[in-house]
Amino acid sequence: MNKPQYKLLSMNEINALPFNGYKVVSTFSGTGGTCLGLRMAGYKVIWASEFVLAARQSYENNFPDTPVTENDIRNVTGADILNATGLKVGELDVLEGSPPCASFSMAGKREEKWGKVSAYGYGTDQRFQRTDDLFYEYIRLLNDLQPKTFIAENVSGLAVGSSIGMLKRFVEAMQVCGYNVNVKLLDASRLGVPQKRQRLIFMGVRSDLVTDDVKPRFPTPLPYVYTLQEACPWIARDYRGSMPLVEEDAWFQQYAIYPEWKKLRVGESSKRYFSLVKVRPDRPCPTITATAAQRGAAGVTHTYEPRKFSIAEMRLLASFPSDFILAGTFEQQGERIGRSVPPLMAYHVGMSLLEVLRMIDGQR
Numbered sequence: 001m002n003k004p005q006y007k008l009l010s011m012n013e014i015n016a017l018p019f020n021g022y023k024v025v026s027t028f029s030g031t032g033g034t035c036l037g038l039r040m041a042g043y044k045v046i047w048a049s050e051f052v053l054a055a056r057q058s059y060e061n062n063f064p065d066t067p068v069t070e071n072d073i074r075n076v077t078g079a080d081i082l083n084a085t086g087l088k089v090g091e092l093d094v095l096e097g098s099p100p101c102a103s104f105s106m107a108g109k110r111e112e113k114w115g116k117v118s119a120y121g122y123g124t125d126q127r128f129q130r131t132d133d134l135f136y137e138y139i140r141l142l143n144d145l146q147p148k149t150f151i152a153e154n155v156s157g158l159a160v161g162s163s164i165g166m167l168k169r170f171v172e173a174m175q176v177c178g179y180n181v182n183v184k185l186l187d188a189s190r191l192g193v194p195q196k197r198q199r200l201i202f203m204g205v206r207s208d209l210v211t212d213d214v215k216p217r218f219p220t221p222l223p224y225v226y227t228l229q230e231a232c233p234w235i236a237r238d239y240r241g242s243m244p245l246v247e248e249d250a251w252f253q254q255y256a257i258y259p260e261w262k263k264l265r266v267g268e269s270s271k272r273y274f275s276l277v278k279v280r281p282d283r284p285c286p287t288i289t290a291t292a293a294q295r296g297a298a299g300v301t302h303t304y305e306p307r308k309f310s311i312a313e314m315r316l317l318a319s320f321p322s323d324f325i326l327a328g329t330f331e332q333q334g335e336r337i338g339r340s341v342p343p344l345m346a347y348h349v350g351m352s353l354l355e356v357l358r359m360i361d362g363q364r
Contacts, residue, residue, distance in 0.1 A: 003224040006194060006231050008316070008344075009040070011062060011323050019044050022357050025081055025145065026066075027073060027097035027138055031058035031326065031336040033318070034096055034153065035066070037346025041354060043094065046085050049073055054328035058336055061325035073137045078144020090206075092147035093357060098341060099134040099154065135170055142204075143177040148360060149205050149353060150174075153341050156185055156198040170202075179204035182216035188345040189284040190221035193319045194231035196284045197342060201349060205356060214359045219348035228303070229281040231316045235303055236281035252307045255296040266303055273298035285317045293334020311337070319344035 020042030026035050029048040038045065048068045050056040059068055067084065069076065082088065135154070142150055158167050167183070174181045181204040188197040203216035229236035252258055260270050261278065269286075270276035276298035277286050291297035292314060301308050311333050315322060319342045326333040 006226045008321050011321050022093040024094040028099050030055045033340030033343050034346040037343040038350045040347040041350035054332040057327035090146045095147040095150040097138045097152050099138050139173045152202040154200045178207045180210045184218045188342045189225045191348045192344040193342040194226035194284050195317050197287045209360050217352050219352045228285050288338050290335045290338035292338045293331045318342050
């Protein structure tokens, strides 16, 4: 097997890629992980929506030509989007979105969060709202816009246990809007990302366009994975590396997770603190979560040094270019990466969808 070297394009290189002729409206855009992956696949994002300040600022830093609304999605109508983009109902190629999904995460007592107002965001950027109903806002816009296709993303926990009933209701609501829908659990580590991150991907094709060949399709997993040491080779050298660090060892040692970290062998995860992992260099990094950079919170940690990963390292492990500009504090930047769809994962999903769109055009 000939595995290519792990190498990411710069933002300038991505922006120089040709467009494929298809247009995207992005909802719950976050810092732009999905949009960046779709841009790598040639799509043009013509409108985006993000109400969390640090996320929106990050998006605007990297996509200055895409208008981004800060309005709560509940107050956005399909007519608003059509007026802003100059499109008519049914003309949009792709509607994409990643509705906040903490209520369906496998962490904690998730059912207790359903239907309740809870915190979303970190520090001064924190908002309080219900997040388990936002998928229906996405579906409302899907119905209003009637795009040719759509893709949506959520946590893997939505397909497990008591959340399965909610998953079925989402799919049924999408079908009522007039779509052939398929859902699949994808692993980012099998799509070129050096991080084992599972995400549930919804894909739909408008029913009037569906044929035996034109239907939702997902990317084929790659025959290889990238490891931590292939993405960040300095980490495997068992000494303080050359990447810039935001936090020092003393920062990590202030918290209760440090004594637990000292006990762990390389590759072990803590039984006491959820998600505290001393990462093995010869495997993909475990999931980088939204608390990856929060002080005192458990999360993936450096293999040998008593610290969490730097923002520069987290960018690489999530397949963001090194010149992708994140806004906010260290904690907010880490949260943005932890909440994002890895761009390379979105790229492969976008390329599969591109085949469907080209088949639709080829039949006309």
